[in-house]
Amino acid sequence: MRYKTLIILMLLSGLWSCKKESGTKIMYLAHGLPQTHPVHKGILKFQEALHKKSGGKLAVKIFPDGQLGSEREVLELLQIGSVAITKVSAATLSNFVPEYNVLGIPYLFRDKAHQFSVLEGEIGKSILKKGSKFWLRGLCYYDAGSRSFYTKDKAIRTPEDLKGLKIRVMNNQMAINMVNALGGSATPLAYGELYTAIQQGVVDGAENNPPSFVSSNHYEISKYYTLDQHSSVPDVLIMGTKYWDKLTDEEKQWVEAAAAESSEAQKQYWNESVAESMQKAKDRGVEIIIPDKSLFAEQSKSVLEAFEKEYPELADLVHQIKAQ
Incomplete structure (x- = not known):
């Protein structure tokens, strides 16, 4: 119902993906993150770079904080x-493009350098383009860090410690399979309900990156944060093909160049945010646990095996990434 209401409001207000004012094409970009988030800062860099590269011929108007709806709703818009543009998790895009599922495989990437070597190389660029048949064209990847477990009452030091714990996950099959493989009980739950769910014991914990752990205030009620870094699912800046196809070749080049510049800047914003978030968590008394990640990687191998059985056509892509 909210989606229909949004469309009606947009029609009434004249808000569309692009309009022209004084010779400038204005593109509308919506996302659900707060303005303090490093991804929003990356988007501001995109806005600045595009204006500069196009000589003011292309401009971006940003609607943050979920002003135009949830991630799924904005995708539909x-x-x-x-x-025209939004930012979504690659996990969300996997519902449209199976290749994005690969990026959520536990311990797929050896480290951050390996991850962005893949994403910014031919493999990553190829995946960005595959969403076009669903009217969603990827522009670049943003660093969304590595997801790790945090819990309210029981510390997780080895996979065995997850047994019997209800862990909130995104409504994504890969995430569900991973937590279950590690011995926990995966519990899909809306992110907005999670603070109360942890507080009241509906779930025992969750998993996310440090900036999200802190910006959500979950660090206020979770005593333990285990940096097992089980998955590194990037965010993706995407443009609807209904708008992309209207751009001239020169305008497309400006957009792609601005996106690449914003991606580089966003990595730095992310690193700064991680350092700040970890310090806040420590100051709050959260115990930061550095586990033996090889134990978690070994325990989660069945997720990759199940994935390759379900998507045999993507097994070669996995091997290419691991070999790079």
């Missing part, structure tokens, strides 16, 4: 051409 891109598909029909009501919004």
Whole structure:
């Protein structure tokens, strides 16, 4: 119902993906993150770079904080051409493009350098383009860090410590399979309900990156944060093809160049945010646990095996990434 209401409001207000003012094409970009988030800062860099590279011919108007709806709702707005650009998790895009599923495989990447070597190389660029048949064209990847476990009452030091614990996960099959493989009980739950769910014991914990752990205030009620770094699912800046196809070749080059510049800047913003978030968590008394990640990697191998059985056509892509 909210989605229909948004469309009606947008029609009434004249808000569309692009309009022209004084010779400038203005693109609308919506996302659900707060303005303090490093991804929003990366988007501001995109806005600045695009204005500069286009000589003011292309401009971006940003709607943060979920002003135009949830991640899924904004994706739908891109598909029909009501919004030009958004930021979503690769996990969300996997519902449209199976290749994005690969990026969520536990311990797929050896480290951050390996991850972005893959994402910014031919493999990553190829995946970005595969969403076009669903009217969603990827522009670049943003660093969303590595997801790790945090719990309210029981510390997780080895996979065995997850047994019997209800762990909130995104409504994504890869995430569900991973937590279950490690011995926990995966519990999909809306992110907005998670603070109360942890506080009241509906779930025992969750998993996310440090900036999200702190910005959500979950560090206020979770005593333990285990940096097992089980998955490194990037965010993706995407443009609806209904808008992309209207751009000239020169305009497309400006957009891609601005996206690449914003991606580089966003990595630095992310690193700064991680350091700040970890310090806040420590100051709050959260115990930061550095486990033996090889134990978690070994225990989660069955997730990759199940994935390759379900998507045999993507097994070669996994091997290419691991070999790079």
